[in-house]
Amino acid sequence: MDTKVNTLRQFFRQPNRGYLIREIARLAGVNHVTARKHIREYLKEGMIVKKAAAPYPVFSANTSSKKYLNLKLCHNLELIRESGLVERLEREYDYPVIVLFGSFAKAIDDEASDVDICIISNVDKAMDLSSYERVLGRKISIHKFTRKTWETAKRKNPGLVNGIANGIVLSGQLEVV
Amino acid sequence: MRFQEGIEERQAKRVPPDVIKAKSLIVSSEQAIATAARIPNEPTTRKSIVRELYEGLRQYCEAIGLIHGYKFATHEIITAFLEDVLKEPRSAARFDRYRKLRNGINYYGDDVSPETVNEALTEIPTIIKHLSNHTKSKPS
Numbered sequence: 001m002d003t004k005v006n007t008l009r010q011f012f013r014q015p016n017r018g019y020l021i022r023e024i025a026r027l028a029g030v031n032h033v034t035a036r037k038h039i040r041e042y043l044k045e046g047m048i049v050k051k052a053a054a055p056y057p058v059f060s061a062n063t064s065s066k067k068y069l070n071l072k073l074c075h076n077l078e079l080i081r082e083s084g085l086v087e088r089l090e091r092e093y094d095y096p097v098i099v100l101f102g103s104f105a106k107a108i109d110d111e112a113s114d115v116d117i118c119i120i121s122n123v124d125k126a127m128d129l130s131s132y133e134r135v136l137g138r139k140i141s142i143h144k145f146t147r148k149t150w151e152t153a154k155r156k157n158p159g160l161v162n163g164i165a166n167g168i169v170l171s172g173q174l175e176v177v
Numbered sequence: 178m179r180f181q182e183g184i185e186e187r188q189a190k191r192v193p194p195d196v197i198k199a200k201s202l203i204v205s206s207e208q209a210i211a212t213a214a215r216i217p218n219e220p221t222t223r224k225s226i227v228r229e230l231y232e233g234l235r236q237y238c239e240a241i242g243l244i245h246g247y248k249f250a251t252h253e254i255i256t257a258f259l260e261d262v263l264k265e266p267r268s269a270a271r272f273d274r275y276r277k278l279r280n281g282i283n284y285y286g287d288d289v290s291p292e293t294v295n296e297a298l299t300e301i302p303t304i305i306k307h308l309s310n311h312t313k314s315k316p317s
Contacts, residue, residue, distance in 0.1 A: 122295075
């Protein structure tokens with residue numbers, strides 16, 4: 001089971017990239033026969049697609065597959081949990097509201113995407129997030145609001161506030177009305 | 178955690194409503210809040226202020242619990258009580274935040290920022306004022 005998940009993990013990290021079977025096998029730490037078997041299963045389930053290329057076909061993520069997106073969302077949330085980022089933000093910002101939003105929260109992110117995180121806290125400090133960025137394999141963009149600026153944003157920047165409200169609350173309770 | 182789950186896990190139990198004990202707790206709560214307001218807000222006193230304010234809020238919630246016929250064995254179950262029994266999700270979320278802050282202070286030696294202390298000084302009395310409606314309600 002782990003080797004099957006590991007095979008898929010490569011497609012989560014770089015969904016737009018085409019992989020050769022042997023490449024997937026190397027990255028997932030399995031032999032190419034096992035990788036081929038898993039890829040066949042994922043092809044059957046519609047989670048990855050095969051593209052003709054020379055000398056061998058390549059495989060990439062099927063980003064329109066609901067099942068792929070659901071599993072990628074689980075993967076993204078699990079990456080955040082493993083990184084310990086939420087616990088660190090909670091302690092640094094005195095247990096603020098933390099919301100994951102944007103492409104990472106919708107599982108449509110790729111290697112060029114940021115991990116957008118909204119923090120509502122009156123604590124004013126900056127944090128070095130480079131170690132968490134390495135774990136997530138993505139840049140982290142913190143969108144920091146105080147309670148007062150959050151109220152202002154609701155009136156002046158409804159687009160951003162709606163985007164945040166449609167995200168995933170990782171800590172606390174987001175108040176939109 | 179849901180409140181019913183907490184009851185099953187004995188984090189809270191049904192007791193006969195006790196208005197007299199509730200009133201004493203409300204007095205203690207008011208004293209704690211007044212004490213916190215009198216402590217000078219300095220780097221060395223921030224943790225004490227938050228602890229005292231939280232204590233005031235917790236005692237007030239314990240009092241409401243007694244009026245409704247519940248006794249709490251953990252602080253976590255109070256969050257579920259506010260949310261599920263009193264139907265006060267906002268107050269529940271705020272209570273839970275201060276509970277975590279207080280746990281951080283007491284068990285992990287976490288610092289509290291001056292902004293959070295100022296916020297707590299205004300917010301906790303507001304939460305208590307909002308919850309005061311429930312001290313008038315009859316036990317269910």
